[in-house]
Amino acid sequence: MTRQPVRLAIVGGNRGASFMNALTSLADRIELTATCDLNEWVLNQWKEKFPKIRTYQDYHEMLKDSSIDAVFILSPMHLHARQSIDALKAGKHVLSEVIAIQSLEEAWELIETVEQTGLKYMMSENYCFSRSNLTIKHMADQGMFGEITYLEGGYIHDLRHLIHHPDGSLTWRGQLHQQLNGINYPTHSIGPVAQWINLNKPNGDRLKNMSTFVSKSRALQHYFGHNYGKDHPAARNGFWRQGDSAVAVIQTENGVLIELRVDWTSVRPHNKTHYLLQGTEGAFISGRHEQEDDLIWFSNRSPKNLENGSDTWEPLRSYQPQYDHPIWKKWGQFAAGTKHGGGDFLVLEEFISAIQEDRTPSVDVYDAVTWSSVFYLSMESVEAGGKVIAFPDFKVKERK
Structure with missing residues (x-):
């Protein structure tokens, strides 16, 4: 079965750089489409490595980009819940760095948004x-x-x-x-x-x-x-x-x-x-x-x-x-070369698979x-x- 690559945007380009090996290993299944960061120097670094990537300093402007299927949120922790909710409401699947929420109110809103949109949400707990x-x-x-x-x-x-x-x-x-x-x-x-x-x-x-x-x-x-x-x-x-x-x-x-x-x-x-x-x-x-x-x-x-x-x-x-x-038996040869004991590769692989397999x-x-x-x-x-x-x-x- 041929699967369409997931068009992914990286939010928080500085932290996102640590996933470079994992992203490269999944290049046949991930089309790196955009990156968002407040620091223009960070955006330029991504542009040098991926010349076709679109860069944004305004997160909500990036969410208007219809060519993005999913976002990987690697911004400071207190932003994760709000950015995840906004991305889901904009029609994007979400992979969020830890932790996911910082209050009971954020927890309920995130759950309700995932349930209402039917989109995929995953927390990137690589450990x-x-x-x-x-x-x-x-x-x-x-x-x-x-x-x-x-x-x-x-x-x-x-x-x-x-x-x-x-x-x-x-x-x-x-x-x-x-x-x-x-x-x-x-x-x-x-x-x-x-x-x-x-x-x-x-x-x-x-x-x-x-x-x-x-x-x-x-x-x-x-x-x-x-x-x-x-x-x-x-x-x-x-x-x-x-x-x-x-x-x-x-x-x-x-x-x-x-x-x-x-x-x-x-x-x-x-x-x-x-x-x-x-x-x-x-x-x-x-x-x-x-x-x-x-x-x-x-x-x-x-x-x-x-x-x-x-x-x-x-x-x-x-x-x-x-x-x-079984996950390691299938993907360990690729995961072993990435950080956090292979977790950086496997969280991305699991997220992409969930989207492509609709699970x-x-x-x-x-x-x-x-x-x-x-x-x-x-x-x-x-x-x-x-x-x-x-x-x-x-x-x-x-x-x-």
Whole structure:
């Protein structure tokens, strides 16, 4: 079957450049039509590489372009919901970077717009598509871990250099840390583990409630004092609302306990992909850094310690490629050369396939708003001293 290439526009050309390899690998299925960015230099860089591409500095002007089928939104986080809604209303399919929404009102409006337009919406949570996380999902779907009882997800990545401009003024990330306090970037942590228990899917689970606590704020105050002097406003006590580490404990309707941690300002080598799964018949724990293996154990399969007969972990790679997810078996040779463990290629491939096959993407609007809702619900919980906050059921048609 011959499929028409999807005519795609990139919104946020600077961040979009990191997807260049993935876009090139899918050149037979994506026709790169336009790019939109406020920075003219960024637009010129795209024009040099893709001479036929149309460039825009006005997003709403770009949405009038009838030759665009879909938009990939890679703009600052607080713009994602509004830009997604406007694009859908303009007749464009949407792939949006994380997070999808920042309030309950945005969540309902995004859901209603997707439902009313019938267009494809997908959140670009690339951590769901790394080889390891796909393998664990494939094993979980086959019941190899037994009944899953506990999950962890963590995003621990020193990004202080992205908090500010060279002159010390704050970027949107810096403004986020100054003004709000909670789990401010949740989807890398919750996305993969949510898929392991088929959250929001038929016969799957649903998030029930959550309690959140945040540490004191020290990392950015020290950082600005060292780099810009102790008289810089950001080096003073009380400037930053966001604590260094935020931890949420979530219960699901089926009794699974999920612990999330987000910290992108503390001083340490990165551990961007911390995950753990505990089941009645097996367990998984990701490597804490590049020198450590992802480890797995199955009660009736993994070898014993020869000296004392105790249980021992095995490297996950010993189960690959046998238990690689079908998605990785099909596309891994292309995905492996792109960022985020192949996720950058696979989110684009999944989005394009959903359009061409006229089906729901694997990370749909209900996943997007549910995972993203950890953001504003966590702030409500922190503000109330760790109060347990209930999750909305976004598939219920009665909007409150």
